[in-house]
Amino acid sequence: MRHMESYQLTFAQALHTALQGKLSLQHITNLLETPRRKELGDAAFPCFTLAKELKISPVDIAQELAEAISHPAFEKVEAHGPYVNVFFHRLSFSAEVLSRILREGEHYGDHDAGNGATVTIDLSSPNIAKPFSMGHLRSTVIGASLSHLAEKNGYVPIRINYLGDWGTQFGKLITAYLHWGDEDRVRKQPIIELLALYVMFHEKAQTNPALNDEARLWFKKLEDGDEQALQLWKWFRDESIQSFQKTYDLLSISFHSYNGEAFYNDKIAGVVNQLRAKGLLTLSDGAEVVSLEEHGLPPCLIVKRDGASTYAVRDLAAAIDRYKTYHFKKSLYVVGPEQSLHFQQVMLVLEKMGYTWAKEMIHIPFGFILKEGKKMSTRKGKIILxxxxxxxxxxxxxxxxxxxxxxxxxxxxxxxxxxxxxxxxxxxxxxxxxxxxxxxxxxxxxxxxxxxxxxxxxxxxxxxxxxxxxxxxxxxxxxxxxxxxxxxxxxxxxxxxxxxxxxxxxxxxxxxxxxxxxxxxxxxxxxxxxxxxxxxxxxxxxxxxxxxxxxxxxxxxxxxxxxx
RNA sequence: GUCCCAGUAGCUCAGCAGGAUAGAGCAUACGCCUUCUAAGCGUACGGUCGGGGGUUCGAAUCCCUCCUGGGACGCCA
Structure with missing residues (x-):
């Protein structure tokens, strides 16, 4: 690790001079380390590599170097076995560091690596009509911190809450609501009631697989603009967002965009057409996929057998739209690890489509929140609010x-x-x-x-x-x-x-x-x-x-x- | 079956572009408030770094293999 850079550099230069060019300055800098115990000094140079090249004992080299180095920035230079250890001049070092911090204040540590370039961060992204769980907390909190860090490093962060407000889950929810739902109860406790319906759906679908077909049908209707479906969808969505907002307020987190999956609904056809035009789609079991065989990966499912879209297409559409809107330098996705394969596929498909910026997309996975060693699952209602x-x-x-x-x-x-x-x-x-x-x-x-x-x-x-x-x-x-x-x-x-x-x-x-x-x-x-x-x-x-x-x-x- | 992630103190975890005696917190035991916030500080106890090979001056760290846990592997997202 490179610490205390100016002093390290001073040390490296002194070593470089003493070694008369036997090692490059860069090489020396890379070898420098911080002693394990502070009694040994503030920076150390291990002599093993040099010993190998010169065929001299590292202990002797350290001894010789320690005697050759002297600089006003160092209080003491000493050989300790095969290491050359230096002690910084404490008074001047501390004066330098402290005056800098007092001068720069909260800007101490600011870095301009980003040079004002935009970084989009996909974070939080809860699913509508499901409660905000502990798992979403991780994405939210990691993403928010990365956003602050991006800014501190000279980037302009754009926080995007890619709401899970579309998909077959809505088919399931609508199906469940129409079978067992009660309007008043949903109005009273929307999140709890909707979750109960969602859980009930999965329970009943175990013994009655026809429900799954019904749910698929309802989602298809939703995509086709069926009025009843749309109305229910909008209702569920509004109630959920209101509930999330309370949590975000508590966490002091804000977003630049809440464009979720539904927002990209009308852009999907364009993406599918583009894939087809480029000859990337192949038919497989009645569904359309992009083969990724050359990368050793399973194919990316684009259009389902029933003609409905998949989340992969929505992610493709979203990525393309984000690039058009923000011209990001990097695009971060703070999303659970179970989607690793999915993101690999999405990025590769984008590359095949000719989007070179796909290389700048970075999936940032994180560990699960486990309950008794198992992943928590919404479908079984095992969830902590x-x-x-x-x-x-x-x-x-x-x-x-x-x-x-x-x-x-x-x-x-x-x-x-x-x-x-x-x-x-x-x-x-x-x-x-x-x-x-x-x-x-x-x-x-x-x-x-x-x-x-x-x-x-x-x-x-x-x-x-x-x-x-x-x-x-x-x-x-x-x-x-x-x-x-x-x-x-x-x-x-x-x-x-x-x-x-x-x-x-x-x-x-x-x-x-x-x-x-x-x-x-x-x-x-x-x-x-x-x-x-x-x-x-x-x-x-x-x-x-x-x-x-x-x-x-x-x-x-x-x-x-x-x-x- | 294939791929990915993880395995370090009783528990939760650091350390992992190889380096000097493997570190914290919790728990346990014992100290420290007439003085700046004791929500703190200190001491003690605690380890075959999952097992086994290999690479080299040197491996918790890199490579191989096995074991264990978790995840992913087309019509959930």
């Missing part, structure tokens, strides 16, 4: 506030920030692809690696700053605790870049946890407000920590109250 979990989280946060700080102003606002933040952070702190076992207990925990830990640390630091009026000073600090924090703060810009380039908000989450941990250790070891000559330098450190912590949380989609 996000709204209930959020309400539970906020209520727990409220209780904790009453316990810890009953005189806090804005208790209700803060309870919301803590409760919602803890859910978001729980979802983002682990590797995207890892599965998450659903557990209210861990999800709503307020100890350890949680949003609250970060929020608490931030509030604590803010509290210190509130108590003084003098301006922070940045002539530097050199004790162990301070310097560990400074080094960590200096990594932030790199973390911002890596989190986005790997599409992995968890890297940032881990970074923030570590920062909070270092700060809390410092807090308990050093009396920050003691009035001595160093106080204003300590305050500069505290201020810098609040800036980076708050910005980290913002990029994750979590709020950082100044007091709690």
């Amino acid at each position: 996000l709204e209930e979990v959020i309400a539970e989280a906020i209520s727990l946060a409220r209780q904790t506030i009453e316990l810890k700080n009953p005189t806090l102003p804005n208790k209700e606002v803060v309870a919301k920030q803590i409760g919602v933040g803890s859910l978001i952070f729980h979802d983002l702190k682990n590797d995207r692809l890892g599965n998450v076992e659903f557990s209210l207990q861990t999800m709503l925990a307020f100890e350890g690696d949680t949003a609250l830990y970060l929020q608490y640390t931030h509030a604590r630091a803010c509290s210190l700053l509130r108590k003084v009026t003098s301006a922070p000073s940045t002539s530097g600090l050199c004790d162990d605790h301070s310097f560990s924090i400074v080094k960590h703060l200096s990594l932030f810009p790199v973390i911002v870049q890596n989190s986005f380039s790997h599409y992995e908000p968890s890297q940032l989450a881990k970074y923030a946890i570590q920062l909070a941990h270092l700060f809390n250790a410092y807090y308990s070891a050093v009396r920050i407000l003691t009035e001595d000559s160093e106080r204003d330098n300590r305050l500069a450190l505290v201020k810098s920590v609040t800036i980076v912590l708050k910005e980290s949380l913002r990029l994750l989609g979590v709020q950082a109250p100044e007091e709690l």
Whole structure:
């Protein structure tokens, strides 16, 4: 990992000179690492590769290099076995880092890699007439964080909520409603009632397969513009969107577009015609498909046997439309891993159609939320409602506030920030692809690696700053605790870049946890407000920590109250 | 059957473009508030890095193979 770049570079150059061109500067830079333990130094150069080339013991090489290097930026250069370790000049390094953070404020870590190019992000994308489940939370929260990170890296993010508002599921829902539905009950509790109908359909279809045919028929009618079908569809859709909006408000997430599958309905025929004109369609079992045999993949189903469209065509139409509308540089799809094959197929079909930008489409899958080790399934009604979990989280946060700080102003606002933040952070702190076992207990925990830990640390630091009026000073600090924090703060810009380039908000989450941990250790070891000559330098450190912590949380989609 | 993802401490997970003694949190035990928010800090306990091969100075990390869990594999999305 490349840390503390300017100092690393200085070190690399010094090595380059000392080695008299035996290794290129680039090669040296790539070899540099950070010692496992800080007592060993701030940067290290392992001599193994050099030893191999020169056929000299790496220990001897390290010894020789350490003696040859000396630079005002380094306090000490020493050989430690086969490594050359350097210690940065703490005072100047910390002065440099802290003054930069104070100068740049929330813009510290901004990066212009994107150069103003557009990135579309397909996120959340719940299915209409189904409740907003825990699974949708992952897409929403990961997508929102990637959107913030994209912006921080100089891109212009476009958040698209590709609503699942079309498809055979509506045939099923209409069928179920006409058989067993009750208008008043649906009006009273739309989401719950519609889900019940959906579940009932699947139960009854087990013993009565004719229902499936009926559902297909209703969807076909919907596509053909049947009035009754359309009316029901619109009703179901409106009710659902209203319900989703409440959740988005709680999560503070907004979208640039809600164009869902239905929006592309009238563009499907054009895509099918285009495929046909290019000779890409072949008939198979009465359905029309695009063969992907040359890629070793199963064919992509385009038109069903009954003439109805498939979700693949809708994704094709949507991708084409998005490119026309936004001219994206990248197009991200934050969608579950079960659709990996589907996206591979869609991208390859687009390429076969001649759209070179299909290469810029990136599927960003994530692990499942499991219940007792199994994927949760809507069809069996095994579902946990996000709204209930959020309400539970906020209520727990409220209780904790009453316990810890009953005189806090804005208790209700803060309870919301803590409760919602803890859910978001729980979802983002682990590797995207890892599965998450659903557990209210861990999800709503307020100890350890949680949003609250970060929020608490931030509030604590803010509290210190509130108590003084003098301006922070940045002539530097050199004790162990301070310097560990400074080094960590200096990594932030790199973390911002890596989190986005790997599409992995968890890297940032881990970074923030570590920062909070270092700060809390410092807090308990050093009396920050003691009035001595160093106080204003300590305050500069505290201020810098609040800036980076708050910005980290913002990029994750979590709020950082100044007091709690 | 084929393909994809995962397997690291009792539990949840970091680490994985190979590098120095494998790290956190939870749980357990014990310390630390007359002083800046104890929602915190510290110490202890805890490991055949799923098994087995291989590549090399060096493997949790790369390659092969097997085992286990999950997912996908045309008319759901």
